Amino acid sequence: MNALNRLLTGAAISVAVSLSSFAAVAETPANMLVIAHRIDDVTTVDPAESFEFAGSDISRNVYSRLVNLDPNDLEAGYKPDLAESWEVSEDGMTITFTMREGVTFHSGNPVRAEDAAFSLQRAVILNKTPAFILTQFGFTPENATETIRADGNKLMITTDKRYATSFVLNCLTATIGAIVDKETVMANEADGDMGNTWLKTNSAGSGPYKLDSWKPNESVTLTSNPDYYGGAPALERVIVRHVLESASQRLLLERGDIDIARNLNPEDIAGATDADGVKVVDELKGRLMYLALNQKHPELSKPEVRQAFKYLIDYQGMRDSFLKGQYTIHQNFLPATYLGASDENPFSYNIEKAKELLAAAGVENLEVEIGVREAQERIEIGQSFQNAAAQAGIKVNITVGTAKQILARYRARELDVYLGAWGPDYPDPQTNAGTFAYNPDNSDEANATGLLAWRNSWDTGGLTGKVAEAVTEGDRDNRVQMYLDIQAEFRETSPFVIMFQQIEQTAMRDNVTDFSTGQAVTSAAYWQVTK
Amino acid sequence: MAPLAPWIKGTLLTLGSIAVTMLGLLFITFIIGRVMPIDPVLAIVGERASQSTYDAVYLELGLDKPLLVQFFYYIWDVIRGDFGTSLLNARPVSEDIARVFPATLELATLGVIVGIVLGIPLGVVAAVRKGSWIDQIARVIALVGYSMPIFWLGLMGLLIFYGILGWVGGPGRVGIFYVDVVPSVTGMILIDSLIDGNWDVFKDAFSHIVLPASLLGYYSLAYISRMTRSFMLEQLSAEYVTTARVKGMSEWNVIWKHAFKNIRVQLITVIALSYANLLEGSVLTEIIFSWPGIGSYITTALLSADMNAVLGGTVVVGLIFILLNIFSDLLYKVFDPRAR
Numbered sequence: 001m002n003a004l005n006r007l008l009t010g011a012a013i014s015v016a017v018s019l020s021s022f023a024a025v026a027e028t029p030a031n032m033l034v035i036a037h038r039i040d041d042v043t044t045v046d047p048a049e050s051f052e053f054a055g056s057d058i059s060r061n062v063y064s065r066l067v068n069l070d071p072n073d074l075e076a077g078y079k080p081d082l083a084e085s086w087e088v089s090e091d092g093m094t095i096t097f098t099m100r101e102g103v104t105f106h107s108g109n110p111v112r113a114e115d116a117a118f119s120l121q122r123a124v125i126l127n128k129t130p131a132f133i134l135t136q137f138g139f140t141p142e143n144a145t146e147t148i149r150a151d152g153n154k155l156m157i158t159t160d161k162r163y164a165t166s167f168v169l170n171c172l173t174a175t176i177g178a179i180v181d182k183e184t185v186m187a188n189e190a191d192g193d194m195g196n197t198w199l200k201t202n203s204a205g206s207g208p209y210k211l212d213s214w215k216p217n218e219s220v221t222l223t224s225n226p227d228y229y230g231g232a233p234a235l236e237r238v239i240v241r242h243v244l245e246s247a248s249q250r251l252l253l254e255r256g257d258i259d260i261a262r263n264l265n266p267e268d269i270a271g272a273t274d275a276d277g278v279k280v281v282d283e284l285k286g287r288l289m290y291l292a293l294n295q296k297h298p299e300l301s302k303p304e305v306r307q308a309f310k311y312l313i314d315y316q317g318m319r320d321s322f323l324k325g326q327y328t329i330h331q332n333f334l335p336a337t338y339l340g341a342s343d344e345n346p347f348s349y350n351i352e353k354a355k356e357l358l359a360a361a362g363v364e365n366l367e368v369e370i371g372v373r374e375a376q377e378r379i380e381i382g383q384s385f386q387n388a389a390a391q392a393g394i395k396v397n398i399t400v401g402t403a404k405q406i407l408a409r410y411r412a413r414e415l416d417v418y419l420g421a422w423g424p425d426y427p428d429p430q431t432n433a434g435t436f437a438y439n440p441d442n443s444d445e446a447n448a449t450g451l452l453a454w455r456n457s458w459d460t461g462g463l464t465g466k467v468a469e470a471v472t473e474g475d476r477d478n479r480v481q482m483y484l485d486i487q488a489e490f491r492e493t494s495p496f497v498i499m500f501q502q503i504e505q506t507a508m509r510d511n512v513t514d515f516s517t518g519q520a521v522t523s524a525a526y527w528q529v530t531k
Numbered sequence: 532m533a534p535l536a537p538w539i540k541g542t543l544l545t546l547g548s549i550a551v552t553m554l555g556l557l558f559i560t561f562i563i564g565r566v567m568p569i570d571p572v573l574a575i576v577g578e579r580a581s582q583s584t585y586d587a588v589y590l591e592l593g594l595d596k597p598l599l600v601q602f603f604y605y606i607w608d609v610i611r612g613d614f615g616t617s618l619l620n621a622r623p624v625s626e627d628i629a630r631v632f633p634a635t636l637e638l639a640t641l642g643v644i645v646g647i648v649l650g651i652p653l654g655v656v657a658a659v660r661k662g663s664w665i666d667q668i669a670r671v672i673a674l675v676g677y678s679m680p681i682f683w684l685g686l687m688g689l690l691i692f693y694g695i696l697g698w699v700g701g702p703g704r705v706g707i708f709y710v711d712v713v714p715s716v717t718g719m720i721l722i723d724s725l726i727d728g729n730w731d732v733f734k735d736a737f738s739h740i741v742l743p744a745s746l747l748g749y750y751s752l753a754y755i756s757r758m759t760r761s762f763m764l765e766q767l768s769a770e771y772v773t774t775a776r777v778k779g780m781s782e783w784n785v786i787w788k789h790a791f792k793n794i795r796v797q798l799i800t801v802i803a804l805s806y807a808n809l810l811e812g813s814v815l816t817e818i819i820f821s822w823p824g825i826g827s828y829i830t831t832a833l834l835s836a837d838m839n840a841v842l843g844g845t846v847v848v849g850l851i852f853i854l855l856n857i858f859s860d861l862l863y864k865v866f867d868p869r870a871r
Contacts (some may be wrong), residue, residue: 132581213711
């Protein structure tokens, strides 16, 4: 449905609602949480493979990890979960976890260090998309059984060099750090797949909820685990219904047939805000919207031109119009709420300043192509930028395409300018520092398509070394300062124009308390929710 | 060698025609799927995957092989009854289709019943009372049915009948209290709840289906009533109708026993086409009403480059059209002696 249709429908619904009142509001059962959400991105529920948003929501509630984030206190960072405590060796390369006693999986099997070792080894050996979160520590399918090993109630992991403990532990809070029930999984192994086919659609966890069913594009049903070591969740059942259309989600919420609507568009959020019995909660998410300038382009690689582009963005205008409520201004590669995040936003919309910088660089009649994926908000940002650039004498040609078309060219370093979004993979600053500001080999042959700096042919200079140092810094405060320094330099020198950070607006019945979508650092949690 | 009996020859010809049609349909869909600017590997591994993970999945999917070889492997599997697994959710495509198709079948059947029950009498009356207020109303109803965007009508219907009046159930096939309450036998909740003898579920499921089915029925009604009116006008101006009237036959008999009898064959085609269109799945209706049917299944699969799912869905839709054609041909023979 296009924007005009959405607008018309939203307007029509708003008018109709304002003229009438809803029928008697229904209520969902007291022991049940009903959520409307788009879950068509779930392709698997195997934590070694799952890497999409809705899939991570399932994992977070079904699987415990060695260490985890508390949904009621996300700022505190990781806390003990299945690992009661840990010790770091003197050389900083081995972490020994002591497992919590008396915890059982949903199957009734005890949770052992052996299960934890198996889970991490399995993720490394299967080498699915999120495996890089673990393999960046030097674990490989070949050495996994030696570097990750269990001994009685202890689990030892040995990295290839010293890393900041916070870096390793933050990564273990990601979905791939989920601990699976070895006995159950291996009982369902087929053709040496370590239970991958079975776990794609089933679960074997020890978390607060058990997966009852996942019907693709239809629903996910979870039932509480009464034996959860942290205490049984208040709500016995969670049903996530796939409701694609925002207006349908809003109607269901206002009628009381669901408790939470997670995908309302700005028009429906505005409408729901005024509805009786409904509240809207904002949470900052990790997704950043940015422009990137290809440094192979002779003009775009000039420092003044890179600076000029940062003044050609109507940050406030966009935030207050078509991005209203959905994004906030943010000009750093670490999202707000991340360790080491900076709240410095020095750039503003200033055509004259941009013109001066372009003149200083000796750039005239510049014409560039910008690649944009076919998403409404991105196209609108592209058009706003095109308009601003025209005022500074730059002709911008917008190429709109599918993910395949645009991403393929971006990864092949062919686009002049790319307008896109990036979300962190795990709750540690390295996740973004390691892609925006790190590029050890800028040659075409390196083919480091996973690094955004490489995709834009940007030799980050000294930043690469500084990022590498920051992941090994053991002192937390020092580490924070290192990232602040890296971002300060990055803001001034990089070819990235970071513009906005996403806000997720969740509408819910006003009796729902403590629901968390996980902010920027993790996924949605249900076990602490009451109503 | 003795010549084949006509019925054997006819059956063989029909089967041959089905096979060729299906093969052509699958080939075209397969080629379109491959040239579409969507990367199935990227859809599976995501943007962050390393090149080695990307390459491994690329090989796993057999995308390194020539197109014709890929197609041949697919057809070979289909002949053996294996539609493959969905590239995205790793479930057998046949299981997915067995889950989504009954939802569409249930909705489309109720929809076409609404279309027939209301559309035919409306078309007949409009033809008989040509130019009268009834004819004008029928024309407006049909015009609105043709021109009103279905998503808008659907949302307005939901707002009024569900949101404001509370007369019907909201999006979804059943209310939250009744999810998975009755065992799935046919996959059609109305029928399954009857089999289970669970009236509460039946009533709830009916309250959820009545609005989307009426909406689809309205679109069928618009088409069926206009076509009925047009066919009837042609018959009513024929000489045999004038003769019947001159002979003093009652108007009821003239309309229903003479004129209407002669448009039945044409109407069968119209109804079959209308039903087939509904069975393809109305994507927008399914989206608005969160109805997990085959239309949104195929669309989602297509946009995600999940070709096994797209091709599986195409086989089903193709078979529907072919079977409805065969069924129409059989009814022709029943109603029209010249076709026997």
